[in-house]
Amino acid sequence: MKIIVLGSGTSSGVPAIGCSCAVCRSENPLNKRTRSSIIVETEEVRLLVDSSPELRIQLLREGIDRLDGVLYTHGHADHLHGIDDLRPLSFGKDLPLYGKEEILGEIVERFPYIFGDTPQKGGGKPRLRPQMVKEPFRFGDIKISPILVYHGIIPIYGYRLNDFVYITDCSRIPEESYPLLENCRAMILGGLRYRPHETHFTIDEAVEVIKKTGPGRAWLTHINHDVDHNRLKEELPYPIEPAYDGLSFVC
Numbered sequence: 493m494k495i496i497v498l499g500s501g502t503s504s505g506v507p508a509i510g511c512s513c514a515v516c517r518s519e520n521p522l523n524k525r526t527r528s529s530i531i532v533e534t535e536e537v538r539l540l541v542d543s544s545p546e547l548r549i550q551l552l553r554e555g556i557d558r559l560d561g562v563l564y565t566h567g568h569a570d571h572l573h574g575i576d577d578l579r580p581l582s583f584g585k586d587l588p589l590y591g592k593e594e595i596l597g598e599i600v601e602r603f604p605y606i607f608g609d610t611p612q613k614g615g616g617k618p619r620l621r622p623q624m625v626k627e628p629f630r631f632g633d634i635k636i637s638p639i640l641v642y643h644g645i646i647p648i649y650g651y652r653l654n655d656f657v658y659i660t661d662c663s664r665i666p667e668e669s670y671p672l673l674e675n676c677r678a679m680i681l682g683g684l685r686y687r688p689h690e691t692h693f694t695i696d697e698a699v700e701v702i703k704k705t706g707p708g709r710a711w712l713t714h715i716n717h718d719v720d721h722n723r724l725k726e727e728l729p730y731p732i733e734p735a736y737d738g739l740s741f742v743c
């Protein structure tokens with residue numbers, strides 16, 4: 493299975509509009525972070541996890557021109573608002589959208605032009621078919637297990653895909669979800685910044701989760717502009733590294 497990090501940034505992206513901090517002004521390409529999203533692909537299928545507002549730019553950058561489905565972690569704008577860029581990827585077929593029931597409900601409500609009955613004149617609309625996820629299911633040769641986590645007080649999903657775990661926005665993992673994080677070969681986990689945040693793990697909190705569960709390799713994602721890539725890379729203990737846009741690995 494191959495994982496491609498499309499975006500590794502927090503909701504405002506890095507650089508943030510109007511900010512002149514050292515990281516936002518940095519010329520290091522590893523400090524340029526589009527909104528968080530990944531591709532998971534096997535010989536049989538290619539899945540997108542979340543449709544960030546930069547989806548078009550991300551897919552063009554990675555040369556992705558075909559998808560078999562989309563998996564949603566939650567409905568916040570930074571994980572969803574590129575949904576219209578799914579149009580060219582759903583020509584002539586319905587793309588399944590997988591997610592938690594409440595989250596799919598939120599997505600359907602937010603985009604009546606896509607999910608309502610009224611035909612859209614002009615540029616058309618993406619053809620998307622919401623499919624509720626509650627239990628582990630198979631998608632081609634990938635076993636997908638939803639992992640219930642808390643993003644502030646909102647229950648959302650992270651996912652285990654075969655032996656890979658992806659959790660972006662999270663400030664608490666309930667004890668009963670931990671078994672799904674154990675014995676995985678690779679993990680990408682949100683670690684927003686050094687200072688505490690109400691709805692996201694700090695870098696230290698994310699490191700603690702990774703140490704507790706012991707994946708073979710791990711990357712932090714959903715990183716904000718307080719964090720310089722090279723500095724974080726030096727600070728993190730093995731086998732943890734900061735993710736970056738365009739990172740890819742086999743798992």
Ligand SMILES: [Zn+2]
Binds near residue numbers: 503568
């Ligand atoms: Zn987010």
Ligand SMILES: [Zn+2]
Binds near residue numbers: 511514515517
């Ligand atoms: Zn900044």
Ligand SMILES: [Zn+2]
Binds near residue numbers: 568643661
């Ligand atoms: Zn969020």
